[in-house]
Amino acid sequence: MKVRVVEDALDANETIAQANRADFDRTGVAVVNLMSAPGAGKTTLLERVLAGGLDGVRAGVLEGDVQGSLDADRLAHLHVPVVQLNTGAGFGGECHLDANMVRSALPALPLDELDLLVIENVGNLVCPAEFRVGEDARIMVSSVAEGEDKPLKYPLMFRACELVVLNKLDLLPHVDFDVERFLHHLDAVHPGVAHLLVSARTGEGVDELRDWLQALPERAEARRALV
Amino acid sequence: MKVRVVEDALDANETIAQANRADFDRTGVAVVNLMSAPGAGKTTLLERVLAGGLDGVRAGVLEGDVQGSLDADRLAHLHVPVVQLNTGAGFGGECHLDANMVRSALPALPLDELDLLVIENVGNLVCPAEFRVGEDARIMVSSVAEGEDKPLKYPLMFRACELVVLNKLDLLPHVDFDVERFLHHLDAVHPGVAHLLVSARTGEGVDELRDWLQALPERAEARRALV
Numbered sequence: 001m002k003v004r005v006v007e008d009a010l011d012a013n014e015t016i017a018q019a020n021r022a023d024f025d026r027t028g029v030a031v032v033n034l035m036s037a038p039g040a041g042k043t044t045l046l047e048r049v050l051a052g053g054l055d056g057v058r059a060g061v062l063e064g065d066v067q068g069s070l071d072a073d074r075l076a077h078l079h080v081p082v083v084q085l086n087t088g089a090g091f092g093g094e095c096h097l098d099a100n101m102v103r104s105a106l107p108a109l110p111l112d113e114l115d116l117l118v119i120e121n122v123g124n125l126v127c128p129a130e131f132r133v134g135e136d137a138r139i140m141v142s143s144v145a146e147g148e149d150k151p152l153k154y155p156l157m158f159r160a161c162e163l164v165v166l167n168k169l170d171l172l173p174h175v176d177f178d179v180e181r182f183l184h185h186l187d188a189v190h191p192g193v194a195h196l197l198v199s200a201r202t203g204e205g206v207d208e209l210r211d212w213l214q215a216l217p218e219r220a221e222a223r224r225a226l227v
Numbered sequence: 228m229k230v231r232v233v234e235d236a237l238d239a240n241e242t243i244a245q246a247n248r249a250d251f252d253r254t255g256v257a258v259v260n261l262m263s264a265p266g267a268g269k270t271t272l273l274e275r276v277l278a279g280g281l282d283g284v285r286a287g288v289l290e291g292d293v294q295g296s297l298d299a300d301r302l303a304h305l306h307v308p309v310v311q312l313n314t315g316a317g318f319g320g321e322c323h324l325d326a327n328m329v330r331s332a333l334p335a336l337p338l339d340e341l342d343l344l345v346i347e348n349v350g351n352l353v354c355p356a357e358f359r360v361g362e363d364a365r366i367m368v369s370s371v372a373e374g375e376d377k378p379l380k381y382p383l384m385f386r387a388c389e390l391v392v393l394n395k396l397d398l399l400p401h402v403d404f405d406v407e408r409f410l411h412h413l414d415a416v417h418p419g420v421a422h423l424l425v426s427a428r429t430g431e432g433v434d435e436l437r438d439w440l441q442a443l444p445e446r447a448e449a450r451r452a453l454v
Contacts, residue, residue: 037265038352038381039373066353066383070376093383095322095353123380124351125265126293126322145372145395146266149297153350154265156293156320168372174401176428201403 013131016099020106020134027111030220031119032213033097033133035157036141037150038123041167043071044200045141046118049210050078057214060114062105064122066093071120083108087122096127099134115217125154129161136220137161143168144175148182155189162194163212169199240358243326247333247361254338257447258346259440260324260360262384263368264377265350268394270298271427272368273345276437277305284441287341289332291349293320298347310335314349323354326361342444352381356388363447364388370395371402375409382416389421390439396426 024031036042043063050059060081063072072084085105087094094101102119109117119135121128140161142150145168151158158164164186166179179197186193196212198205251258263269270290277286287308290299299311312332314321321328329346336344346362348355367388369377372395378385385391391413393406406424413420423439425432 037350038377039264039370065380068379070379093353095351122353123264124322124353126320126349126351127354143266143372145370145398150265152295152297153292171372171398171401174398 013099016103017132017134020099020103023106023111024117024134024136025224027114028217028221029111029114029117030137030217031117031133031135032216033119033121033128033135033138034141035121035128035138035161036123037125037143037146040123040141040143040146041200042120042123042141043074045165045167045198045206045209046120047074047078048200048203048206049213050075050080052206052210054116054210054214057115057217058113059116059118059213060109062102062109062117062119064097064101064120066095066122081110081114095122095124096131097121097133098131102133116213118213125150125157129157129159136223137163137216139163139165141165141167142182144171144177144179144182148177148179148185151182151185151189158186158193159190161190164190164193164195165205165209166195166197167200169197169204170202240326243330244359244361247326247330250333250338251344251361251363252451254341255444255448256338256341256344257364257444258344258360258362259443260346260348260355260362260365261368262348262355262365262388263350264352264370264373267350267368267370267373268427269347269350269368270301272392272394272425272433272436273347274301274305275427275430275433276440277302277307279433279437281343281437281441284342284444285340286343286345286440287336289329289336289344289346291324291328291347293322293349308337308341322349322351323358324348324360325358329360343440345440352377352384356384356386363450364390364443366390366392368392368394369409371398371404371406371409375404375406375412378409378412378416385413385420386417388417391417391420391422392436393422393424394427396424396431397429 067088138161294315
């Protein structure tokens with residue numbers, strides 16, 4: 001009797017993330033997981049990006065928060081499907097989204113009518129990086145108000161993403177923040193990762209972020225064609 | 228045979244928090260748990276407060292971080308005992324301090340020679356509020372760069388503290404932040420909680436925070452005398 005060894009046994013989150021991914025692939029939706037510390041400007045950036053409209057890309061948003069629907073309410077005027085997902089059922093609320101929470105929200109989203117789904121995670125620089133939800137790409141937003149040491153203090157988060165967006169550039173004259181030093185720290189924990197310098201307030205760099213998001217469905221399609 | 232019903236059975240964290248508290252009481256140390264989102268300015272505030280020295284109060288600091296000793300290094304020149312506690316042993320690192328982590332660091336601290344221990348928690352607005360570590364008081368630092376909606380989005384954190392410090396006041400002219408509205412939101416989730424308006428950068432309000440910390444050992448002593 002040969003003993004069969006199962007390697008790479010998946011944990012429950014990874015199993016469900018793959019199920020989400022299969023649903024996204026079947027319906028042709030590219031998915032981005034948007035992560036940051038609280039108050040880094042994820043929602044404001046989304047407002048700026050989506051207000052202009054994406055060229056030929058139908059976008060939807062899944063808003064993750066401990067409680068309330070403040071962020072979803074802010075996006076409601078943009079005429080894109082927005083669903084609010086609250087993690088506050090547990091004591092104090094979960095500090096991150098996981099694959100199962102996202103899965104529970106999928107029936108509320110018109111996946112067949114979307115090309116791009118942006119999942120805005122709970123504001124947190126630790127745990128969201130540990131839970132894949134079935135996304136194609138992860139964007140990490142860091143604000144110059146948070147300090148240039150953040151990549152060194154929260155390395156997993158800065159390693160787990162394909163794009164780092166440095167936001168609130170308009171505050172640079174008013175804070176002690178050296179962009180070169182931040183990029184040096186970022187390169188130390190995630191060599192070569194793409195980055196954008198933006199200001200959601202002034203609009204600087206927002207076009208580049210929009211271009212990046214707009215290109216994601218095509219990138220996801222190319223990946224699916226390879227499999 | 229009478230069946231004894233144990234009510235209020237404590238969870239493991241609460242049991243260990245009480246053991247920490249007993250040690251703090253025995254050695255006469257008042258303990259404050261300092262919490263905030265990443266980059267709200269906890270360490271810079273501590274630098275400012277401790278640089279001036281506390282009048283007749285011997286302070287020590289326990290620095291909690293996922294990894295590294297950047298914050299402890301920043302405080303090293305202040306001639307107060309500083310111990311760094313890293314939570315990164317698990318995958319990705321724990322996003323908060325708990326009572327057992329703090330307990331494991333206590334032997335590294337000269338409790339007998341301290342009147343005040345400041346425990347700087349991991350930057351996070353969710354989970355630190357769920358874990359008591361044996362502290363007398365909790366201070367929550369929020370920065371005007373994070374936005375005035377934070378009390379509504381992370382209510383447990385703003386409810387779980389005795390003092391809310393609104394930091395980075397110097398940035399007010401450069402961000403969309405209405406202090407009155409923030410205080411209104413704060414009052415909605417934690418009616419009557421004390422607050423201070425400060426700027427670690429300019430020093431505004433730092434004296435009031437120093438006074439508050441300086442008075443804590445006496446308040447803790449009064450509590451112990453009552454028990």
